[in-house]
Amino acid sequence: MPSAFLSDRGVVRVSGDDAARFLQGLVTCNVETLRAGEARYGALLTPQGKIVVDFLCIGVPADEGGGFLLDTPAVLAAELAKKLGFYRLRAKVVVEDLSGPLAVTAFWGDAAPPAAEGLAVRDPRHPALGWRVIGPKPAEPPAATGDYEAHRISLGIPAGGRDFVYGDAFPHEADMDQLAGVDFAKGCYVGQEVVSRMQHRGTARTRVVPVTFADFPPMEGLDVMAGEKQVGVMGSSVHGRGLAKLRLDRVAEAAEAGEPITAGGIPLVPVKPDWARFAWPGEAEA
CATH class of the missing domain: 2.40.30 (Elongation Factor Tu (Ef-tu); domain 3)
Incomplete structure (x- = not known):
C-alpha cells in the first residue's frame, strides 16, 4: 500500500460542548451530521464567498476526546486557528493548532484501512485518494515523496496554494462543489449567499x-x-x-x-x- 508523509499538512483541533454547532455556522461542509471516524471536505470562506483555507474535517471519537480535527495546509494552520478563535465569542469551544505534535500521512492503492498509529479516515474527495491518518509526529519524520502528488494530479484533485490562490478563488472554481466540499442543503455559514447564488445560476x-x-x-x-x-x-x-x-x-x-x-x-x-x-x-x- 503506497504511503507518503505529508510534511506540508498541519492539524487544528476544535473541541468543546459547542464544537459542532460552532463549526456548522462557519464552514461549507455539514459538521453536525459528521460521525466520529469520518471526514468531510470543507473550507472557511470570506463573507464574499472566496476560500480562506480548505481542509478535511475529521470527527474524533469520544474516547479520544471528541471534537474535530482539521487537516489543513501547515502554513495556514496557525492563521486558521486564529480566525476560528475570532469567531468563538462565548461558544464553549477550544481551538488548538496541533501541527507540532501531530502529523498527516496519506495511504492509497488498497481498499483496506492502513495499520498505523493514529486516527485513520477515508479521504472524502475521491475514492482513489485512499486514507488519511492523523497521528503522533515521529521523532524523525520521513521525507515526503512525490508519489502522492503524482497520484493526486493524476486524479485531477486541486491543491490550494498551487492550483488555486487562497483568498482569490470561489469554491466552484476550485471544484469543491464537485468533490463533496460544499453542502448546499445545510444552513447558513460565512459566504453561503454567494456560493448558493453561483450554484443556482450556474455562473461558474x-x-x-x-x-x-x-x-x-x-x-x-x-x-x-x-x-x-x-x-x-x-x-x-x-x-x-x-x-x-x-x-x-x-x-x-x-x-x-x-x-x-x-x-x-x-x-x-x-x-x-x-x-x-x-x-x-x-x-x-x-
Missing part, C-alpha cells in the same frame, strides 16, 4: 481541470494562453500531467477557432476528469 465559468503535455512541465503560475488571450493559470504538474485553472468558455472559443492552448509555449490539452459533473466545452450540463 472558471474551473481547475487536468491538462496533459508532451514537453517539460510548465512552471506553476504561468499564464495559460490561447493566441494572445489569457485563458487561465498553470498549476501543479508531474510526468506529463498537470492541473490548470481555466476559463472553460474561452477554452471552447479557442477550440472553435483552432487556436492551441499553451503555457510558456508548451501546448496543453485540457481533459475532463472522471468525477466532473459540470458542463465541458461542447457538452450539456450533467
Whole structure:
C-alpha cells in the first residue's frame, strides 16, 4: 500500500460542548451530521464567498476526546486557528493548532484501512485518494515523496496554494462543489449567499481541470494562453500531467477557432476528469 508523509499538512483541533454547532455556522461542509471516524471536505470562506483555507474535517471519537480535527495546509494552520478563535465569542469551544505534535500521512492503492498509529479516515474527495491518518509526529519524520502528488494530479484533485490562490478563488472554481466540499442543503455559514447564488445560476465559468503535455512541465503560475488571450493559470504538474485553472468558455472559443492552448509555449490539452459533473466545452450540463 503506497504511503507518503505529508510534511506540508498541519492539524487544528476544535473541541468543546459547542464544537459542532460552532463549526456548522462557519464552514461549507455539514459538521453536525459528521460521525466520529469520518471526514468531510470543507473550507472557511470570506463573507464574499472566496476560500480562506480548505481542509478535511475529521470527527474524533469520544474516547479520544471528541471534537474535530482539521487537516489543513501547515502554513495556514496557525492563521486558521486564529480566525476560528475570532469567531468563538462565548461558544464553549477550544481551538488548538496541533501541527507540532501531530502529523498527516496519506495511504492509497488498497481498499483496506492502513495499520498505523493514529486516527485513520477515508479521504472524502475521491475514492482513489485512499486514507488519511492523523497521528503522533515521529521523532524523525520521513521525507515526503512525490508519489502522492503524482497520484493526486493524476486524479485531477486541486491543491490550494498551487492550483488555486487562497483568498482569490470561489469554491466552484476550485471544484469543491464537485468533490463533496460544499453542502448546499445545510444552513447558513460565512459566504453561503454567494456560493448558493453561483450554484443556482450556474455562473461558474472558471474551473481547475487536468491538462496533459508532451514537453517539460510548465512552471506553476504561468499564464495559460490561447493566441494572445489569457485563458487561465498553470498549476501543479508531474510526468506529463498537470492541473490548470481555466476559463472553460474561452477554452471552447479557442477550440472553435483552432487556436492551441499553451503555457510558456508548451501546448496543453485540457481533459475532463472522471468525477466532473459540470458542463465541458461542447457538452450539456450533467
